[in-house]
Amino acid sequence: MGDEGFRFELPKAGIIKGVRAQDIEVVGEKVVNVRVRAKPYSNTYTPEQLERVAEVAERYGSGKVHLSPRHNLEIPEVGSRKLTEALQELFAAGLQAGGSGTSVRNIFTCADYCPMRVRSVRELGAMLSELFGDMPLPNKFTVSLAACPAGCSRPWNVDIGIIGVAELLVEPERCEQGCDACVEACPVDAVTLKGGLRIEQERCVRCARCARACKSGALRMARTGFRVVIGGKEGRTVAFGQEIAEMAGDYEVIELVDRVIRQYRKMARRRDGKKYERLAEVLQRMGGAEAFMKG
Amino acid sequence: MRHGVLRGAGRGKVVLRVRSSQPYTAELTAEQLRTLAEVARKYGSRVVHTTPRQAIEVPDIPEELVGEAVAELERAGLVAGASGRLTRNVFACSRWCLYNSIPVAELAEELNRRYGEVEMPAKLTISLSGCSFSCSRSRTSDIGVIARTVIRVEREKCIKCGLCVNEPLGCQVDALRVSKEEQVVWSRERCAQCGFCSNVCPASSITAEKRGFDIYIGGGGGFYPTEAVLFREFVSADEVLEEVDRVVERYRELAEPGERLFRVVERLGVRAFG
Numbered sequence: 213m214g215d216e217g218f219r220f221e222l223p224k225a226g227i228i229k230g231v232r233a234q235d236i237e238v239v240g241e242k243v244v245n246v247r248v249r250a251k252p253y254s255n256t257y258t259p260e261q262l263e264r265v266a267e268v269a270e271r272y273g274s275g276k277v278h279l280s281p282r283h284n285l286e287i288p289e290v291g292s293r294k295l296t297e298a299l300q301e302l303f304a305a306g307l308q309a310g311g312s313g314t315s316v317r318n319i320f321t322c323a324d325y326c327p328m329r330v331r332s333v334r335e336l337g338a339m340l341s342e343l344f345g346d347m348p349l350p351n352k353f354t355v356s357l358a359a360c361p362a363g364c365s366r367p368w369n370v371d372i373g374i375i376g377v378a379e380l381l382v383e384p385e386r387c388e389q390g391c392d393a394c395v396e397a398c399p400v401d402a403v404t405l406k407g408g409l410r411i412e413q414e415r416c417v418r419c420a421r422c423a424r425a426c427k428s429g430a431l432r433m434a435r436t437g438f439r440v441v442i443g444g445k446e447g448r449t450v451a452f453g454q455e456i457a458e459m460a461g462d463y464e465v466i467e468l469v470d471r472v473i474r475q476y477r478k479m480a481r482r483r484d485g486k487k488y489e490r491l492a493e494v495l496q497r498m499g500g501a502e503a504f505m506k507g
Numbered sequence: 508m509r510h511g512v513l514r515g516a517g518r519g520k521v522v523l524r525v526r527s528s529q530p531y532t533a534e535l536t537a538e539q540l541r542t543l544a545e546v547a548r549k550y551g552s553r554v555v556h557t558t559p560r561q562a563i564e565v566p567d568i569p570e571e572l573v574g575e576a577v578a579e580l581e582r583a584g585l586v587a588g589a590s591g592r593l594t595r596n597v598f599a600c601s602r603w604c605l606y607n608s609i610p611v612a613e614l615a616e617e618l619n620r621r622y623g624e625v626e627m628p629a630k631l632t633i634s635l636s637g638c639s640f641s642c643s644r645s646r647t648s649d650i651g652v653i654a655r656t657v658i659r660v661e662r663e664k665c666i667k668c669g670l671c672v673n674e675p676l677g678c679q680v681d682a683l684r685v686s687k688e689e690q691v692v693w694s695r696e697r698c699a700q701c702g703f704c705s706n707v708c709p710a711s712s713i714t715a716e717k718r719g720f721d722i723y724i725g726g727g728g729g730f731y732p733t734e735a736v737l738f739r740e741f742v743s744a745d746e747v748l749e750e751v752d753r754v755v756e757r758y759r760e761l762a763e764p765g766e767r768l769f770r771v772v773e774r775l776g777v778r779a780f781g
Protein backbone atom coordinates (compact mmCIF):
# COMPACT_ATOMS: atom_id res chain seq x y z
CA MET A 213 0.00 0.00 0.00
CA GLY A 214 0.99 3.57 -0.40
CA ASP A 215 3.04 2.87 -3.48
CA GLU A 216 0.55 4.14 -6.02
CA GLY A 217 2.73 6.69 -7.71
CA PHE A 218 3.68 6.69 -11.36
CA ARG A 219 5.50 3.49 -12.20
CA PHE A 220 8.02 3.64 -14.91
CA GLU A 221 9.41 0.56 -16.53
CA LEU A 222 12.70 0.83 -18.35
CA PRO A 223 12.04 0.10 -22.01
CA LYS A 224 13.94 -2.78 -23.59
CA ALA A 225 14.49 -1.03 -26.90
CA GLY A 226 16.04 2.34 -27.58
CA ILE A 227 18.77 2.23 -24.95
CA ILE A 228 21.99 1.75 -26.81
CA LYS A 229 25.41 1.25 -25.36
CA GLY A 230 27.39 4.38 -26.02
CA VAL A 231 30.74 6.01 -25.65
CA ARG A 232 31.84 9.41 -24.46
CA ALA A 233 33.26 11.59 -27.14
CA GLN A 234 36.03 12.98 -24.95
CA ASP A 235 37.04 9.74 -23.26
CA ILE A 236 35.64 10.79 -19.94
CA GLU A 237 36.06 8.04 -17.37
CA VAL A 238 32.79 7.21 -15.75
CA VAL A 239 33.29 5.00 -12.75
CA GLY A 240 30.48 2.62 -11.93
CA GLU A 241 28.20 4.18 -14.48
CA LYS A 242 27.42 3.07 -18.00
CA VAL A 243 27.12 5.60 -20.75
CA VAL A 244 24.21 5.05 -23.09
CA ASN A 245 22.60 6.68 -26.09
CA VAL A 246 18.85 7.16 -25.77
CA ARG A 247 17.00 6.70 -29.05
CA VAL A 248 13.51 8.18 -29.11
CA ARG A 249 10.62 8.69 -31.46
CA ALA A 250 7.21 10.35 -31.24
CA LYS A 251 4.47 8.34 -29.59
CA PRO A 252 1.78 8.10 -30.92
CA TYR A 253 3.56 7.61 -34.22
CA SER A 254 4.53 10.61 -36.29
CA ASN A 255 7.33 11.28 -38.71
CA THR A 256 7.52 14.84 -37.45
CA TYR A 257 8.26 16.43 -34.11
CA THR A 258 6.40 19.28 -32.46
CA PRO A 259 8.25 22.36 -31.17
CA GLU A 260 7.56 21.22 -27.60
CA GLN A 261 9.11 17.82 -28.28
CA LEU A 262 12.24 19.37 -29.74
CA GLU A 263 12.53 21.68 -26.76
CA ARG A 264 12.18 18.75 -24.38
CA VAL A 265 14.88 16.82 -26.24
CA ALA A 266 17.11 19.90 -26.03
CA GLU A 267 16.50 20.15 -22.30
CA VAL A 268 17.14 16.46 -21.64
CA ALA A 269 20.29 16.51 -23.80
CA GLU A 270 21.63 19.42 -21.78
CA ARG A 271 20.68 18.11 -18.37
CA TYR A 272 21.56 14.42 -18.76
CA GLY A 273 23.76 14.26 -21.84
CA SER A 274 26.32 16.47 -23.51
CA GLY A 275 23.90 18.96 -25.06
CA LYS A 276 24.15 17.23 -28.43
CA VAL A 277 21.59 15.27 -30.40
CA HIS A 278 22.25 12.86 -33.24
CA LEU A 279 19.81 12.36 -36.10
CA SER A 280 19.43 8.68 -36.90
CA PRO A 281 18.83 7.39 -40.44
CA ARG A 282 15.30 6.32 -39.47
CA HIS A 283 13.72 9.52 -38.01
CA ASN A 284 14.83 8.81 -34.47
CA LEU A 285 16.53 11.39 -32.36
CA GLU A 286 19.42 10.06 -30.32
CA ILE A 287 20.59 11.67 -27.13
CA PRO A 288 24.14 10.49 -26.55
CA GLU A 289 26.25 10.32 -23.42
CA VAL A 290 23.49 9.82 -20.89
CA GLY A 291 24.70 8.26 -17.65
CA SER A 292 22.83 5.12 -16.61
CA ARG A 293 22.09 6.48 -13.11
CA LYS A 294 19.90 9.25 -14.41
CA LEU A 295 18.41 7.21 -17.22
CA THR A 296 14.99 6.67 -15.67
CA GLU A 297 14.56 10.38 -14.99
CA ALA A 298 15.62 11.30 -18.50
CA LEU A 299 13.18 8.80 -19.98
CA GLN A 300 10.34 10.02 -17.80
CA GLU A 301 10.85 13.58 -18.95
CA LEU A 302 10.90 12.51 -22.57
CA PHE A 303 7.86 10.31 -22.08
CA ALA A 304 5.88 13.22 -20.67
CA ALA A 305 6.47 15.10 -23.94
CA GLY A 306 5.22 12.18 -26.07
CA LEU A 307 8.63 10.77 -26.85
CA GLN A 308 9.31 7.11 -26.33
CA ALA A 309 12.50 5.13 -26.39
CA GLY A 310 12.58 2.45 -29.03
CA GLY A 311 13.89 1.26 -32.35
CA SER A 312 16.87 -0.93 -31.52
CA GLY A 313 17.85 -4.56 -31.18
CA THR A 314 16.28 -7.58 -32.85
CA SER A 315 12.83 -6.12 -33.30
CA VAL A 316 10.73 -4.09 -35.71
CA ARG A 317 12.58 -0.80 -35.99
CA ASN A 318 11.00 2.60 -36.30
CA ILE A 319 8.49 2.60 -39.16
CA PHE A 320 9.99 4.95 -41.68
CA THR A 321 7.73 7.20 -43.76
CA CYS A 322 8.41 10.12 -46.06
CA ALA A 323 7.10 13.64 -45.57
CA ASP A 324 3.37 14.06 -45.94
CA TYR A 325 3.64 17.54 -47.42
CA CYS A 326 5.71 16.49 -50.43
CA PRO A 327 3.97 17.49 -53.67
CA MET A 328 5.28 14.38 -55.48
CA ARG A 329 3.19 12.17 -53.24
CA VAL A 330 1.05 9.60 -55.04
CA ARG A 331 -0.60 8.17 -51.96
CA SER A 332 -0.25 9.32 -48.37
CA VAL A 333 1.64 6.98 -46.07
CA ARG A 334 1.29 8.77 -42.76
CA GLU A 335 -1.87 7.04 -41.55
CA LEU A 336 -0.75 3.65 -42.77
CA GLY A 337 2.64 4.17 -41.13
CA ALA A 338 0.94 5.05 -37.86
CA MET A 339 -1.21 1.93 -38.05
CA LEU A 340 1.75 -0.32 -38.80
CA SER A 341 3.68 1.28 -35.96
CA GLU A 342 0.77 0.68 -33.58
CA LEU A 343 0.47 -2.97 -34.65
CA PHE A 344 4.08 -4.01 -35.13
CA GLY A 345 6.35 -1.32 -33.63
CA ASP A 346 9.18 -2.76 -31.50
CA MET A 347 7.81 -6.31 -31.87
CA PRO A 348 10.62 -8.76 -31.00
CA LEU A 349 11.67 -10.83 -34.01
CA PRO A 350 14.52 -13.24 -34.85
CA ASN A 351 16.65 -10.35 -36.10
CA LYS A 352 16.44 -6.64 -36.85
CA PHE A 353 13.44 -5.87 -39.05
CA THR A 354 12.86 -2.66 -40.98
CA VAL A 355 9.68 -1.39 -42.62
CA SER A 356 9.70 1.72 -44.81
CA LEU A 357 6.87 3.47 -46.61
CA ALA A 358 7.33 5.79 -49.57
CA ALA A 359 4.47 7.88 -50.92
CA CYS A 360 5.87 7.65 -54.46
CA PRO A 361 8.37 5.51 -56.40
CA ALA A 362 11.15 8.09 -55.92
CA GLY A 363 11.49 6.27 -52.61
CA CYS A 364 13.25 8.85 -50.45
CA SER A 365 12.60 6.59 -47.46
CA ARG A 366 14.62 3.81 -49.10
CA PRO A 367 11.92 1.15 -49.50
CA TRP A 368 14.14 -1.06 -51.70
CA ASN A 369 16.71 -1.69 -49.02
CA VAL A 370 14.54 -2.72 -46.09
CA ASP A 371 12.83 -5.93 -44.99
CA ILE A 372 9.43 -4.65 -46.12
CA GLY A 373 9.19 -1.72 -48.54
CA ILE A 374 5.79 -0.20 -49.27
CA ILE A 375 5.72 2.11 -52.27
CA GLY A 376 2.83 4.33 -53.39
CA VAL A 377 2.09 3.81 -57.08
CA ALA A 378 -0.53 5.06 -59.51
CA GLU A 379 -2.30 3.41 -62.40
CA LEU A 380 -2.58 5.76 -65.36
CA LEU A 381 -5.57 6.44 -67.55
CA VAL A 382 -4.16 7.23 -71.00
CA GLU A 383 -6.33 8.89 -73.65
CA PRO A 384 -4.00 9.84 -76.51
CA GLU A 385 -6.80 11.51 -78.50
CA ARG A 386 -7.08 14.23 -75.83
CA CYS A 387 -3.37 15.09 -76.09
CA GLU A 388 -2.71 18.63 -77.28
CA GLN A 389 0.14 18.70 -79.75
CA GLY A 390 3.01 21.02 -79.03
CA CYS A 391 3.12 20.55 -75.28
CA ASP A 392 5.69 18.15 -73.89
CA ALA A 393 5.14 18.68 -70.18
CA CYS A 394 4.72 14.92 -69.62
CA VAL A 395 8.01 14.10 -71.32
CA GLU A 396 9.76 16.72 -69.21
CA ALA A 397 8.18 15.45 -66.01
CA CYS A 398 8.94 11.76 -66.51
CA PRO A 399 12.04 10.76 -64.50
CA VAL A 400 12.58 7.49 -66.40
CA ASP A 401 11.98 8.49 -70.05
CA ALA A 402 8.89 6.31 -70.37
CA VAL A 403 6.70 8.83 -72.23
CA THR A 404 6.94 9.32 -75.99
CA LEU A 405 4.98 11.75 -78.13
CA LYS A 406 6.35 10.84 -81.54
CA GLY A 407 3.50 9.23 -83.46
CA GLY A 408 1.03 9.93 -80.66
CA LEU A 409 1.17 9.78 -76.87
CA ARG A 410 2.42 6.46 -75.61
CA ILE A 411 3.71 5.10 -72.29
CA GLU A 412 6.39 2.43 -72.38
CA GLN A 413 5.09 0.03 -69.76
CA GLU A 414 8.45 -1.65 -69.15
CA ARG A 415 10.08 1.61 -68.17
CA CYS A 416 7.17 3.22 -66.32
CA VAL A 417 7.60 3.27 -62.54
CA ARG A 418 4.02 4.48 -61.94
CA CYS A 419 4.95 7.75 -60.19
CA ALA A 420 2.25 9.72 -62.09
CA ARG A 421 4.44 12.77 -62.51
CA CYS A 422 3.29 12.88 -66.15
CA ALA A 423 -0.36 12.94 -65.08
CA ARG A 424 0.39 15.76 -62.66
CA ALA A 425 2.01 17.75 -65.46
CA CYS A 426 -0.63 17.04 -68.12
CA LYS A 427 -2.98 19.97 -68.71
CA SER A 428 -5.21 18.38 -71.35
CA GLY A 429 -6.44 15.35 -69.44
CA ALA A 430 -4.76 12.89 -71.79
CA LEU A 431 -2.87 11.45 -68.82
CA ARG A 432 -4.69 11.02 -65.55
CA MET A 433 -4.37 8.98 -62.39
CA ALA A 434 -6.90 6.15 -62.48
CA ARG A 435 -6.25 4.72 -59.03
CA THR A 436 -3.49 4.48 -56.49
CA GLY A 437 -2.20 1.71 -54.29
CA PHE A 438 0.98 0.21 -52.92
CA ARG A 439 3.65 -1.92 -54.42
CA VAL A 440 5.07 -4.17 -51.69
CA VAL A 441 8.62 -5.50 -51.85
CA ILE A 442 10.34 -7.72 -49.27
CA GLY A 443 13.78 -8.95 -48.33
CA GLY A 444 15.82 -5.87 -49.11
CA LYS A 445 18.65 -4.75 -46.88
CA GLU A 446 21.58 -2.37 -46.70
CA GLY A 447 24.63 -2.49 -44.52
CA ARG A 448 27.38 -5.08 -44.63
CA THR A 449 25.67 -6.55 -47.68
CA VAL A 450 23.09 -5.10 -50.02
CA ALA A 451 19.87 -6.72 -51.27
CA PHE A 452 16.97 -5.13 -53.13
CA GLY A 453 13.39 -6.02 -52.29
CA GLN A 454 11.39 -8.55 -54.31
CA GLU A 455 7.82 -7.75 -55.23
CA ILE A 456 4.96 -9.57 -53.50
CA ALA A 457 2.14 -7.17 -54.42
CA GLU A 458 1.73 -4.86 -57.37
CA MET A 459 -1.15 -2.65 -56.28
CA ALA A 460 -2.41 -3.26 -52.75
CA GLY A 461 -4.81 -1.18 -50.69
CA ASP A 462 -4.15 -0.07 -47.09
CA TYR A 463 -5.72 -3.09 -45.41
CA GLU A 464 -4.15 -5.48 -47.85
CA VAL A 465 -0.79 -3.96 -46.95
CA ILE A 466 -1.40 -4.48 -43.23
CA GLU A 467 -2.40 -8.08 -43.89
CA LEU A 468 0.70 -8.64 -46.00
CA VAL A 469 3.01 -7.16 -43.37
CA ASP A 470 1.39 -9.45 -40.80
CA ARG A 471 1.86 -12.47 -43.06
CA VAL A 472 5.47 -11.65 -43.87
CA ILE A 473 6.30 -11.21 -40.19
CA ARG A 474 4.61 -14.51 -39.27
CA GLN A 475 6.39 -16.30 -42.08
CA TYR A 476 9.71 -14.76 -41.09
CA ARG A 477 9.25 -15.97 -37.51
CA LYS A 478 8.50 -19.45 -38.74
CA MET A 479 11.21 -19.66 -41.37
CA ALA A 480 14.19 -17.84 -39.88
CA ARG A 481 16.96 -20.23 -38.94
CA ARG A 482 20.06 -19.75 -36.92
CA ARG A 483 23.12 -19.12 -39.01
CA ASP A 484 26.09 -21.45 -38.55
CA GLY A 485 26.83 -19.53 -35.42
CA LYS A 486 24.08 -18.36 -33.11
CA LYS A 487 22.40 -15.33 -34.69
CA TYR A 488 19.22 -15.69 -36.70
CA GLU A 489 19.02 -14.88 -40.40
CA ARG A 490 17.71 -11.58 -41.69
CA LEU A 491 14.74 -11.82 -44.04
CA ALA A 492 17.04 -11.31 -47.04
CA GLU A 493 19.00 -14.43 -46.11
CA VAL A 494 15.81 -16.46 -45.64
CA LEU A 495 14.64 -15.47 -49.11
CA GLN A 496 17.98 -16.36 -50.60
CA ARG A 497 17.97 -19.77 -48.94
CA MET A 498 14.39 -20.49 -49.98
CA GLY A 499 14.84 -19.29 -53.55
CA GLY A 500 12.92 -16.02 -53.55
CA ALA A 501 9.87 -14.18 -52.24
CA GLU A 502 7.28 -16.41 -53.85
CA ALA A 503 8.58 -19.60 -52.30
CA PHE A 504 8.91 -17.80 -48.96
CA MET A 505 5.30 -16.62 -48.95
CA LYS A 506 4.05 -20.11 -49.79
CA GLY A 507 6.45 -21.99 -47.55
CA MET B 508 13.87 29.26 -56.09
CA ARG B 509 16.76 29.57 -53.67
CA HIS B 510 18.53 26.50 -52.36
CA GLY B 511 16.77 24.66 -49.60
CA VAL B 512 13.37 26.12 -50.44
CA LEU B 513 11.09 23.40 -51.79
CA ARG B 514 7.60 23.39 -53.15
CA GLY B 515 5.13 22.24 -50.52
CA ALA B 516 1.63 20.84 -50.62
CA GLY B 517 -0.17 24.13 -49.91
CA ARG B 518 -0.51 27.16 -52.19
CA GLY B 519 1.88 29.98 -51.33
CA LYS B 520 3.56 27.80 -48.73
CA VAL B 521 7.01 26.30 -49.05
CA VAL B 522 9.15 23.76 -47.26
CA LEU B 523 12.43 24.94 -45.84
CA ARG B 524 15.23 22.38 -45.79
CA VAL B 525 18.19 23.09 -43.57
CA ARG B 526 21.25 21.26 -42.41
CA SER B 527 23.58 21.92 -39.58
CA SER B 528 26.86 23.59 -40.44
CA GLN B 529 28.06 23.61 -36.85
CA PRO B 530 29.43 21.20 -35.97
CA TYR B 531 28.25 19.00 -38.84
CA THR B 532 25.22 17.40 -40.40
CA ALA B 533 24.27 14.48 -38.24
CA GLU B 534 24.38 16.35 -34.95
CA LEU B 535 22.32 19.14 -33.54
CA THR B 536 22.97 21.19 -30.44
CA ALA B 537 20.27 21.90 -27.87
CA GLU B 538 20.31 25.52 -29.06
CA GLN B 539 19.68 24.48 -32.66
CA LEU B 540 16.76 22.31 -31.58
CA ARG B 541 15.24 25.28 -29.76
CA THR B 542 15.68 27.50 -32.80
CA LEU B 543 14.00 24.89 -35.01
CA ALA B 544 11.14 24.67 -32.53
CA GLU B 545 10.80 28.44 -32.52
CA VAL B 546 10.86 28.75 -36.33
CA ALA B 547 8.28 25.96 -36.76
CA ARG B 548 6.07 27.72 -34.24
CA LYS B 549 6.47 31.22 -35.61
CA TYR B 550 6.50 30.67 -39.39
CA GLY B 551 5.38 27.08 -40.00
CA SER B 552 2.67 24.75 -38.80
CA ARG B 553 4.37 23.55 -35.60
CA VAL B 554 5.91 20.62 -37.43
CA VAL B 555 9.54 19.60 -37.93
CA HIS B 556 10.50 16.65 -40.12
CA THR B 557 13.84 14.86 -40.14
CA THR B 558 14.80 13.63 -43.58
CA PRO B 559 16.42 10.32 -44.53
CA ARG B 560 19.74 12.13 -45.01
CA GLN B 561 19.89 13.90 -41.67
CA ALA B 562 18.61 17.21 -42.93
CA ILE B 563 15.69 18.92 -41.25
CA GLU B 564 12.58 20.28 -42.91
CA VAL B 565 10.15 22.89 -41.66
CA PRO B 566 7.05 22.80 -43.87
CA ASP B 567 4.20 25.26 -44.44
CA ILE B 568 6.21 28.48 -44.36
CA PRO B 569 4.51 31.37 -46.22
CA GLU B 570 6.67 32.29 -49.20
CA GLU B 571 7.02 35.91 -48.16
CA LEU B 572 8.45 34.93 -44.77
CA VAL B 573 11.11 32.52 -46.02
CA GLY B 574 13.89 35.13 -45.88
CA GLU B 575 13.13 35.90 -42.26
CA ALA B 576 12.94 32.24 -41.29
CA VAL B 577 16.23 31.47 -43.03
CA ALA B 578 17.97 34.37 -41.29
CA GLU B 579 16.79 33.11 -37.92
CA LEU B 580 18.01 29.58 -38.62
CA GLU B 581 21.33 30.77 -39.97
CA ARG B 582 22.07 32.59 -36.77
CA ALA B 583 21.93 29.17 -35.08
CA GLY B 584 24.28 27.55 -37.60
CA LEU B 585 21.55 25.93 -39.66
CA VAL B 586 21.92 26.62 -43.37
CA ALA B 587 19.29 26.26 -46.08
CA GLY B 588 20.36 23.88 -48.83
CA ALA B 589 20.82 20.21 -49.68
CA SER B 590 18.36 20.45 -52.56
CA GLY B 591 18.37 20.60 -56.35
CA ARG B 592 21.83 20.13 -57.81
CA LEU B 593 23.63 20.78 -54.58
CA THR B 594 25.47 17.99 -52.88
CA ARG B 595 23.12 16.43 -50.37
CA ASN B 596 23.97 16.32 -46.76
CA VAL B 597 27.03 14.24 -46.18
CA PHE B 598 25.43 11.37 -44.36
CA ALA B 599 27.35 10.19 -41.32
CA CYS B 600 26.72 7.76 -38.51
CA SER B 601 26.96 8.61 -34.84
CA ARG B 602 30.30 9.49 -33.31
CA TRP B 603 29.00 7.96 -30.08
CA CYS B 604 28.33 4.53 -31.52
CA LEU B 605 30.20 1.77 -29.77
CA TYR B 606 30.86 -0.04 -33.03
CA ASN B 607 32.88 2.70 -34.67
CA SER B 608 35.95 1.33 -36.37
CA ILE B 609 36.97 4.91 -37.20
CA PRO B 610 34.48 7.66 -36.26
CA VAL B 611 33.58 9.62 -39.39
CA ALA B 612 32.19 12.82 -37.87
CA GLU B 613 35.19 14.98 -38.70
CA LEU B 614 35.51 13.61 -42.19
CA ALA B 615 31.84 14.42 -42.76
CA GLU B 616 32.40 17.92 -41.49
CA GLU B 617 35.27 18.46 -43.90
CA LEU B 618 33.38 17.02 -46.88
CA ASN B 619 30.40 19.19 -46.09
CA ARG B 620 32.65 22.21 -45.95
CA ARG B 621 34.09 21.32 -49.35
CA TYR B 622 30.94 20.33 -51.18
CA GLY B 623 27.90 21.45 -49.20
CA GLU B 624 27.35 24.64 -51.20
CA VAL B 625 28.66 23.49 -54.57
CA GLU B 626 26.46 22.88 -57.63
CA MET B 627 26.98 19.51 -59.30
CA PRO B 628 25.78 18.14 -62.67
CA ALA B 629 22.92 16.54 -60.69
CA LYS B 630 22.03 15.63 -57.15
CA LEU B 631 25.02 14.03 -55.44
CA THR B 632 24.92 11.88 -52.33
CA ILE B 633 27.95 11.14 -50.15
CA SER B 634 27.65 8.76 -47.22
CA LEU B 635 30.17 7.85 -44.53
CA SER B 636 30.05 4.79 -42.31
CA GLY B 637 32.19 4.32 -39.21
CA CYS B 638 32.05 0.53 -39.48
CA SER B 639 31.30 -2.14 -42.04
CA PHE B 640 27.68 -2.52 -40.90
CA SER B 641 27.11 0.79 -42.62
CA CYS B 642 23.91 2.19 -41.06
CA SER B 643 24.39 5.24 -43.23
CA ARG B 644 23.73 3.32 -46.44
CA SER B 645 27.11 3.92 -48.04
CA ARG B 646 26.64 1.09 -50.53
CA THR B 647 23.60 2.75 -52.15
CA SER B 648 24.96 6.30 -52.41
CA ASP B 649 26.82 8.03 -55.23
CA ILE B 650 29.94 8.03 -53.10
CA GLY B 651 30.20 5.80 -50.03
CA VAL B 652 33.05 5.59 -47.54
CA ILE B 653 33.19 2.70 -45.10
CA ALA B 654 35.67 2.23 -42.28
CA ARG B 655 36.99 -1.19 -41.37
CA THR B 656 39.51 -2.84 -39.11
CA VAL B 657 41.68 -5.83 -39.80
CA ILE B 658 42.25 -7.61 -36.53
CA ARG B 659 45.17 -9.67 -35.31
CA VAL B 660 44.39 -12.65 -33.11
CA GLU B 661 46.99 -14.01 -30.71
CA ARG B 662 45.28 -17.10 -29.50
CA GLU B 663 47.63 -17.94 -26.70
CA LYS B 664 46.89 -14.64 -24.95
CA CYS B 665 43.14 -15.41 -24.74
CA ILE B 666 41.83 -15.64 -21.17
CA LYS B 667 38.52 -17.21 -22.27
CA CYS B 668 36.46 -14.41 -20.71
CA GLY B 669 33.90 -14.62 -23.53
CA LEU B 670 33.38 -10.85 -23.85
CA CYS B 671 34.05 -11.01 -27.58
CA VAL B 672 31.37 -13.62 -28.21
CA ASN B 673 28.65 -13.16 -25.60
CA GLU B 674 25.79 -10.68 -25.57
CA PRO B 675 25.73 -7.74 -25.37
CA LEU B 676 29.19 -6.92 -26.71
CA GLY B 677 29.96 -10.06 -28.68
CA CYS B 678 30.64 -10.51 -32.38
CA GLN B 679 27.64 -9.70 -34.55
CA VAL B 680 28.50 -12.17 -37.30
CA ASP B 681 29.64 -15.21 -35.33
CA ALA B 682 33.19 -14.98 -36.60
CA LEU B 683 34.66 -15.79 -33.18
CA ARG B 684 34.36 -18.85 -30.98
CA VAL B 685 35.45 -19.11 -27.37
CA SER B 686 34.49 -21.56 -24.65
CA LYS B 687 35.64 -22.51 -21.16
CA GLU B 688 37.71 -25.27 -22.71
CA GLU B 689 38.93 -23.51 -25.80
CA GLN B 690 40.77 -20.27 -26.45
CA VAL B 691 39.49 -17.94 -29.15
CA VAL B 692 39.10 -19.19 -32.72
CA TRP B 693 38.68 -16.64 -35.47
CA SER B 694 36.97 -17.29 -38.80
CA ARG B 695 38.56 -14.92 -41.28
CA GLU B 696 35.88 -15.63 -43.90
CA ARG B 697 33.01 -14.72 -41.65
CA CYS B 698 34.67 -11.65 -40.14
CA ALA B 699 32.94 -8.39 -41.11
CA GLN B 700 36.03 -6.42 -40.09
CA CYS B 701 34.12 -4.12 -37.77
CA GLY B 702 36.96 -4.40 -35.28
CA PHE B 703 34.69 -4.22 -32.30
CA CYS B 704 36.22 -7.29 -30.65
CA SER B 705 39.58 -5.54 -30.59
CA ASN B 706 38.03 -2.73 -28.53
CA VAL B 707 36.41 -5.21 -26.17
CA CYS B 708 39.20 -7.73 -25.53
CA PRO B 709 40.76 -7.07 -22.09
CA ALA B 710 43.74 -9.40 -22.68
CA SER B 711 45.04 -7.94 -25.97
CA SER B 712 44.48 -11.32 -27.51
CA ILE B 713 42.55 -9.54 -30.24
CA THR B 714 44.05 -6.26 -31.41
CA ALA B 715 43.53 -3.93 -34.35
CA GLU B 716 46.26 -4.59 -36.89
CA LYS B 717 45.26 -1.82 -39.26
CA ARG B 718 42.31 0.48 -39.85
CA GLY B 719 41.27 2.16 -43.06
CA PHE B 720 38.47 3.18 -45.38
CA ASP B 721 37.00 1.56 -48.47
CA ILE B 722 35.47 3.87 -51.06
CA TYR B 723 32.49 2.82 -53.15
CA ILE B 724 30.97 4.77 -56.02
CA GLY B 725 27.93 4.59 -58.25
CA GLY B 726 25.19 3.45 -55.87
CA GLY B 727 21.67 4.81 -55.83
CA GLY B 728 18.21 4.36 -54.36
CA GLY B 729 14.89 5.72 -55.51
CA PHE B 730 13.86 5.06 -59.09
CA TYR B 731 16.99 3.07 -59.82
CA PRO B 732 18.14 1.02 -56.85
CA THR B 733 21.79 0.34 -57.63
CA GLU B 734 24.57 -1.19 -55.61
CA ALA B 735 27.79 0.80 -55.58
CA VAL B 736 31.06 -0.71 -56.78
CA LEU B 737 34.36 -0.73 -54.94
CA PHE B 738 36.61 2.11 -56.05
CA ARG B 739 39.47 2.22 -53.53
CA GLU B 740 40.47 -0.17 -50.81
CA PHE B 741 41.86 0.54 -47.40
CA VAL B 742 42.93 4.18 -47.65
CA SER B 743 43.57 6.70 -44.87
CA ALA B 744 41.30 9.61 -43.94
CA ASP B 745 43.51 12.06 -45.85
CA GLU B 746 43.43 9.82 -48.88
CA VAL B 747 39.64 9.65 -48.62
CA LEU B 748 39.53 13.42 -49.07
CA GLU B 749 41.89 13.26 -52.04
CA GLU B 750 39.98 10.42 -53.65
CA VAL B 751 36.58 12.04 -53.16
CA ASP B 752 38.01 15.23 -54.67
CA ARG B 753 39.16 13.19 -57.65
CA VAL B 754 35.82 11.42 -58.10
CA VAL B 755 33.90 14.69 -57.90
CA GLU B 756 36.26 16.36 -60.37
CA ARG B 757 35.92 13.50 -62.85
CA TYR B 758 32.17 13.44 -62.35
CA ARG B 759 31.94 17.12 -63.28
CA GLU B 760 34.04 16.52 -66.39
CA LEU B 761 32.24 13.41 -67.56
CA ALA B 762 28.58 13.95 -66.71
CA GLU B 763 25.96 15.32 -69.04
CA PRO B 764 23.89 18.05 -67.41
CA GLY B 765 21.46 16.38 -65.03
CA GLU B 766 23.22 13.02 -65.08
CA ARG B 767 23.64 11.29 -61.75
CA LEU B 768 27.04 9.87 -60.82
CA PHE B 769 25.74 6.30 -60.81
CA ARG B 770 24.63 6.83 -64.41
CA VAL B 771 28.13 7.90 -65.39
CA VAL B 772 29.57 4.80 -63.70
CA GLU B 773 27.02 2.69 -65.57
CA ARG B 774 27.89 4.36 -68.88
CA LEU B 775 31.68 4.57 -68.64
CA GLY B 776 32.65 2.15 -65.92
CA VAL B 777 34.42 2.76 -62.64
CA ARG B 778 37.81 2.98 -64.43
CA ALA B 779 36.80 6.30 -65.96
CA PHE B 780 37.20 7.78 -62.50
CA GLY B 781 40.86 6.91 -62.26
